[in-house]
Amino acid sequence: MNRFLAPLSKITEWEPPIPRQHLYAILMLAGFSVASVTLLPSPTELLANNPISVNSEDLSADAALADIPAADTEYVTVPDHELLGNEANLVDGLDDDTAPEPQWLDYQVKGDDNLSVIFNTLNLPAKTLHKLLEVDIQNSLIRLKINQKLSFLIDQNNVLQQLAIPLDGDRRVLFARQGDTYVSKIDGNVQQSSDDDSSDTVSKPVQVASTATPAKAVNAAEKETTKKPVAKPSRVIKGKIAGAFVVSARNSGLSNNQIHRIANMFRGRIDFRRDLHKGDGFRVLFDKPHNDDAKILAVTFTISGRDISAYRNADGQFYDESASNFSGGGTFMRYPIPSQRRVSSGFSPNRRNPVTGRVQPHNGTDFSVRVGTPVLATGDGVIVKATSHRDMGRYVVIRHGGKYTTVYMHMSKLLVKPGQKIKQGQKIGLSGNTGRSTGPHLHYEFRINNRPVNAMRVDLPMNEGMGGKAKRQFLAKVREYKRLMNQAG
Numbered sequence: 001m002n003r004f005l006a007p008l009s010k011i012t013e014w015e016p017p018i019p020r021q022h023l024y025a026i027l028m029l030a031g032f033s034v035a036s037v038t039l040l041p042s043p044t045e046l047l048a049n050n051p052i053s054v055n056s057e058d059l060s061a062d063a064a065l066a067d068i069p070a071a072d073t074e075y076v077t078v079p080d081h082e083l084l085g086n087e088a089n090l091v092d093g094l095d096d097d098t099a100p101e102p103q104w105l106d107y108q109v110k111g112d113d114n115l116s117v118i119f120n121t122l123n124l125p126a127k128t129l130h131k132l133l134e135v136d137i138q139n140s141l142i143r144l145k146i147n148q149k150l151s152f153l154i155d156q157n158n159v160l161q162q163l164a165i166p167l168d169g170d171r172r173v174l175f176a177r178q179g180d181t182y183v184s185k186i187d188g189n190v191q192q193s194s195d196d197d198s199s200d201t202v203s204k205p206v207q208v209a210s211t212a213t214p215a216k217a218v219n220a221a222e223k224e225t226t227k228k229p230v231a232k233p234s235r236v237i238k239g240k241i242a243g244a245f246v247v248s249a250r251n252s253g254l255s256n257n258q259i260h261r262i263a264n265m266f267r268g269r270i271d272f273r274r275d276l277h278k279g280d281g282f283r284v285l286f287d288k289p290h291n292d293d294a295k296i297l298a299v300t301f302t303i304s305g306r307d308i309s310a311y312r313n314a315d316g317q318f319y320d321e322s323a324s325n326f327s328g329g330g331t332f333m334r335y336p337i338p339s340q341r342r343v344s345s346g347f348s349p350n351r352r353n354p355v356t357g358r359v360q361p362h363n364g365t366d367f368s369v370r371v372g373t374p375v376l377a378t379g380d381g382v383i384v385k386a387t388s389h390r391d392m393g394r395y396v397v398i399r400h401g402g403k404y405t406t407v408y409m410h411m412s413k414l415l416v417k418p419g420q421k422i423k424q425g426q427k428i429g430l431s432g433n434t435g436r437s438t439g440p441h442l443h444y445e446f447r448i449n450n451r452p453v454n455a456m457r458v459d460l461p462m463n464e465g466m467g468g469k470a471k472r473q474f475l476a477k478v479r480e481y482k483r484l485m486n487q488a489g
């Protein structure tokens with residue numbers, strides 16, 4: 001009998017194993033996921049410091065209108081392979097064996113944020129947030145502070161692998177995926193930069209494992225973090241373009257992974273399908289003689305006699321010879337249209353089609369503008385698509401530097417061609433009502449690592465100029481790298 005009673009008495013004594021406030025948050029969030037997420041005001045419970053001021057200038061229209069069926073919008077969900085077609089890969093001939101590595105994505109907490117809005121902005125499911133809250137023993141998620149920087153590691157299947165939240169001092173809370181759930185722990189802040197090429201962090205254990213003896217491996221790993229990037233025996237790989245870039249690159253000794261990295265580095269500057277011709281060449285400088293675990297220090301493409309180079313700086317990012325950021329993607333304008341900013345339908349992963357009742361994510365922001373309004377490129381880049389589609393109408397896809405892509409749909413007239421390089425603010429077409437659209441409007445998407453995110457709320461990359469001492473040190477490194485590459489003949 002006792003055997004049966006014991007559990008019962010336990011139940012009567014049962015108390016929520018988590019703080020009451022926390023429990024409320026979970027319950028509220030559970031409610032959110034049923035209703036529309038963006039319509040609700042920020043629950044103050046979700047922010048510890050809450051001098052919340054709503055930045056109405058660019059956000060309220062978006063949030064308030066997100067789920068009202070607008071007269072001028074579209075209810076289509078175009079699969080990615082239709083959007084980019086054969087341009088989906090940066091270069092021809094690199095297949096699935098080089099699946100992109102997960103990338104860190106930063107988000108700075110804004111004044112009018114709450115957790116649902118943040119997850120919505122980054123296109124992460126509410127379910128993921130619930131799972132994190134369940135293991136948030138430090139309450140770090142419900143005590144977010146304005147301007148706090150959250151770092152998300154998201155894989156190509158849109159699954160959150162890690163989330164890092166800085167605490168006071170050097171510590172941080174790290175949530176890591178384990179099976180179908182998450183575990184959280186506090187650790188010392190391993191200085192982690194989202195813009196550094198992620199393979200450095202991701203592949204480190206592999207490097208260690210592949211080295212001969214454990215003792216040596218640890219040594220090598222330690223050295224790597226302390227010594228100057230110019231390691232003594234460096235290595236230069238040289239290649240000439242003959243046919244497809246991938247073939248030439250493989251023939252020169254570059255691995256698929258390295259080809260991927262280089263293509264990513266130069267996206268927005270070189271169109272690998274169209275710019276490279278027979279006789280053009282490339283040089284890649286590595287910090288080690290062995291290919292497997294070597295770090296790329298510099299890359300130069302010589303195209304029609306002209307050099308385009310990228311050099312690794314101490315921060316792990318690549319810059320050109322004038323010290324402007326190569327992998328950062330440059331700067332972006334928030335809006336793709338000159339003045340009117342009427343958002344008729346906002347970004348919404350949970351948008352419901354008013355006719356079918358089905359959830360149909362809205363991957364972009366719709367601007368209600370009259371036909372013929374100039375559509376502007378929001379950043380420098382290369383046009384990869386400028387064509388027509390039955391749902392998207394006349395549309396343009398621009399590949400920018402770093403991990404960014406922008407998409408513009410339903411235009412009446414296109415003013416650019418695939419392969420064309422364009423500047424921020426340049427007119428790429430005129431808005432319209434083509435494709436499956438219910439009224440004149442521009443549908444605009446902002447994508448990071450090809451995942452659509454909320455263009456109106458996401459942190460846009462900033463062009464941090466390198467100054468003073470840092471620049472002098474970088475330029476000295478550039479000279480050294482150039483010397484090493486030229487030495488190779």
Ligand SMILES: [Zn+2]
Pocket residue numbers: 073074345362364365366442443444
């Ligand atoms: Zn739209």
